[in-house]
Amino acid sequence: MYTKSRSLCNDLNYKTQGNFTGREESLTMNNSKISLWKRIYLWIITFEGGNEYEEDTTKNYHSIPLRTNYMFFLGGRFRTVKRSRHYSIIVFAIMVVPGVLFSVFECSNLWHTHHGYKALVFFFYYFWAMCIFFFIKVSTNDAGVLPRNIHIGKIMENNNKETIIIPDEYTNTIRLPVANKNHSIELKYCSTCHIWRPPRASHCSICQACIDVHDHHCIWINNCVGNRNYRYFIIFLVGAILSSIFIIINCSIHVARIRRASNAPVAILLIVYGCLTIIYPGILLGYHIALTGTGQTTREFLHTLHGIKNPMLSRVTRARDNAFDSGSFFHNMIFLMAQRQAPSFLPSRGTHSRDDWRFR
Amino acid sequence: MENPQFFNYHEFSLDPEKNSSEPEELCVSHFPDIYCKPTRDGMINKNYRIVRIPRRFENTLGIPYFSNVLPGNEPAALTYDYEDQGFLPHENVDGIAYGISSFSPLSLYISPEEFQNIIDKVNRFLEEGFRVNSFFNFITIILDFLLLGAWDIVFNYFYFDSFQELERYVQQLNNSDLFKRNNIRLISPQKSGYLSLDFEVPTPRILRTNSEADSTSRLESASTSKITPHNDQ
Numbered sequence: 001m002y003t004k005s006r007s008l009c010n011d012l013n014y015k016t017q018g019n020f021t022g023r024e025e026s027l028t029m030n031n032s033k034i035s036l037w038k039r040i041y042l043w044i045i046t047f048e049g050g051n052e053y054e055e056d057t058t059k060n061y062h063s064i065p066l067r068t069n070y071m072f073f074l075g076g077r078f079r080t081v082k083r084s085r086h087y088s089i090i091v092f093a094i095m096v097v098p099g100v101l102f103s104v105f106e107c108s109n110l111w112h113t114h115h116g117y118k119a120l121v122f123f124f125y126y127f128w129a130m131c132i133f134f135f136i137k138v139s140t141n142d143a144g145v146l147p148r149n150i151h152i153g154k155i156m157e158n159n160n161k162e163t164i165i166i167p168d169e170y171t172n173t174i175r176l177p178v179a180n181k182n183h184s185i186e187l188k189y190c191s192t193c194h195i196w197r198p199p200r201a202s203h204c205s206i207c208q209a210c211i212d213v214h215d216h217h218c219i220w221i222n223n224c225v226g227n228r229n230y231r232y233f234i235i236f237l238v239g240a241i242l243s244s245i246f247i248i249i250n251c252s253i254h255v256a257r258i259r260r261a262s263n264a265p266v267a268i269l270l271i272v273y274g275c276l277t278i279i280y281p282g283i284l285l286g287y288h289i290a291l292t293g294t295g296q297t298t299r300e301f302l303h304t305l306h307g308i309k310n311p312m313l314s315r316v317t318r319a320r321d322n323a324f325d326s327g328s329f330f331h332n333m334i335f336l337m338a339q340r341q342a343p344s345f346l347p348s349r350g351t352h353s354r355d356d357w358r359f360r
Numbered sequence: 361m362e363n364p365q366f367f368n369y370h371e372f373s374l375d376p377e378k379n380s381s382e383p384e385e386l387c388v389s390h391f392p393d394i395y396c397k398p399t400r401d402g403m404i405n406k407n408y409r410i411v412r413i414p415r416r417f418e419n420t421l422g423i424p425y426f427s428n429v430l431p432g433n434e435p436a437a438l439t440y441d442y443e444d445q446g447f448l449p450h451e452n453v454d455g456i457a458y459g460i461s462s463f464s465p466l467s468l469y470i471s472p473e474e475f476q477n478i479i480d481k482v483n484r485f486l487e488e489g490f491r492v493n494s495f496f497n498f499i500t501i502i503l504d505f506l507l508l509g510a511w512d513i514v515f516n517y518f519y520f521d522s523f524q525e526l527e528r529y530v531q532q533l534n535n536s537d538l539f540k541r542n543n544i545r546l547i548s549p550q551k552s553g554y555l556s557l558d559f560e561v562p563t564p565r566i567l568r569t570n571s572e573a574d575s576t577s578r579l580e581s582a583s584t585s586k587i588t589p590h591n592d593q
Contacts, residue, residue, distance in 0.1 A: 130505075133508045134508075134509055137509050146553045147551070147552065147553045149394055150552050150553060150555050150556065150558075151370060151412065151555065152391060152392050152394060153372060153391065154374075154391075154392065155392045155404050157404075160401060160403070167372035167374075168372070169371075169372040170372065174364075174369050175364040176364055176369070176416075177363060177364050177366055177417070177418055178417045179417075181363060185417050187369060195555055196369060198424070198554075198555060199417070212553075231501060231504075232509070235504070235505055235509075323417075324421055334492060334493070335422060335492055338492050338497060338498070338501055339422065340489065340490045340492060340494075340497055342489075342523075343523050345553040345554075353397075355397060355398045355402070357394035357395075358394070
C-alpha cells in the first residue's frame, strides 16, 4: 500500500557515477573535427563510444557503449558485450567446423549417388545456415534494452551539476493488482537505469542495462535473451538440433554404403560430433519448452531454486503465485515463445541529441 | 495477504521546507522533464514538467496497458475532500508548485473523459501491436523461420504496424487544438520505452500576492494562487 513516508533521498551524483563526465567531454570537444580515419574506425568498431559531437546530434551507437557494456560493429549493425569472456566465438567455430568438413569430405559422395540423397544434403545445409544465421541474429541484436533515466524522481542542481535524487518510495518493492484476485504483480525501481521496471524486465549486470522480458544472459551467445530475440534463440536451438540430426543421417548413409567404416574417418568423426553437439541444444530446448509451458522465464525459475547452482538438475514445476501462468501449457508456451517484439527503444543506428537524458 | 490496490507508483512524498508553517507532506505528482531541450547552461529545463501515466496490469500482463484514469482518480490515490476538483498547488519547492494529493497538473488541462479517450486509443494500438495471437505474428514467425531471418528485414521496410500508427496518432494529438491551446504534449511512448505514458505540461508555480503572503492559511493561499505556464520554447 502507498504510504506517505518521509522522502529523504538517495543521492546519486553524476560525477561519481561517471555519467556526467561523458557529457562534459562531449561539450568540450564539440568544435573539434573528427578525422576521416577515426570516423571509419568508429564505424567499423565502436568499443568505448565516441565522445565527439560534431553537431547537436550523434549516432546512438556512439553513446550506448559509454553507459552500457555493449560494443558495436559496422555502424551499429551488430553488437556484442565487451569485457566478457567471448565464448560466442568458440560456439561459432563449433557450428562452422562440421559444415566445412562435411562440404569438403562428405557432400560430393552423397550428392552424386542416384538414391535421392540430394534432399538430405539440402536439408543439412538449410538447417546449418539457419543455425548460423540465427546465432548471429540472437547474439548481435538488441535483446530489448530499456531506455535510461525515464523515471527520475527529482533533480537537484548544485554548482552547475545535476544530481539525481531517488525518493525513498522508489526503493520499495510495490505490489499491484492483476486480473486474477489471487495474484498480484511486483514492480521494482532500477536505481542504475532510473526506471520502474515492468514485470519480467530485469537489470543485467553483465550488459549493464535493463532488458525487457529478460530470460537470461547467455554466455554462449554473449548477449541477453529477452523480448526482442527470444524467438530467434528458440529458432537457433531448433536449427542446431536439426543440423546435427541431418549431419548424423548423411554421414551414417555414407558409412553404410562403404564396406569398411575405417575408409570414411571424417564421416565417423562427424557422426560423433553430431551426437555430441545435439545434446546441449536438445536439453536447452526441452528445458525452455518446459519453462515457457509453465509460464516462467529462466530468471524466474532460477529465483525459485534458492541456491541450487545447476538448474539443469532441477525439475521444472509450476511456480506458486505466478500471475503469468494461464493454466494452459500450450498457451503459456506461445505467450513467451511467440511474443511480439517491441520496436527497439534505443536503436543503435538511430541518432539522438547530445542532451538526451536516455543516453546519459 | 490483503489484496493490493492500484495507485500511481511514480508519485512520492516530499517534505516542505523546514521553516514552513505547514507540517503536511507534499505529494509529487509531476517530475523533471527529461525530454525538453535543456537551458543554455545545459541544465534541465524547469519550465516544463512530466506527468507520468503508469502501467496497469488488471487487464493484461504481457502488453503495456496504461491507466485510463487521470492521476488522482486511481483506487488508492491520495485525495482530500476539499480537493475533488483536481490539482491544487499547495506550496512551492525550488520554484515548483506541488499539491498534497495525487492529482497532477494534467487535470488542469484535460477532462477525465478526454483523457480516457486518449489513453484507450493508445492502449488499443499497443494491444494490436503486441498481440501474440494475431495472423501477422504467426506468419512473421513462419516466414522468418523459412527465410532464415530475412523476412524480418523485409517486413520492417514494407509493413506499417500499429506501433507506427501509434506514433502518428501521438503527432496528430500534439497538433490538436486541445494540446496546442494548453501548451501540453504527449511524449512518444516509444521514446519512453512504453514504461509510462508521459505528458509534458507547463510547470505549475504559485504566484502569491502580498495579501496572500500574509495569510496564515496554507490551503487558502493554495486555492487562490495562480498557476503560470511558461512558454519560452
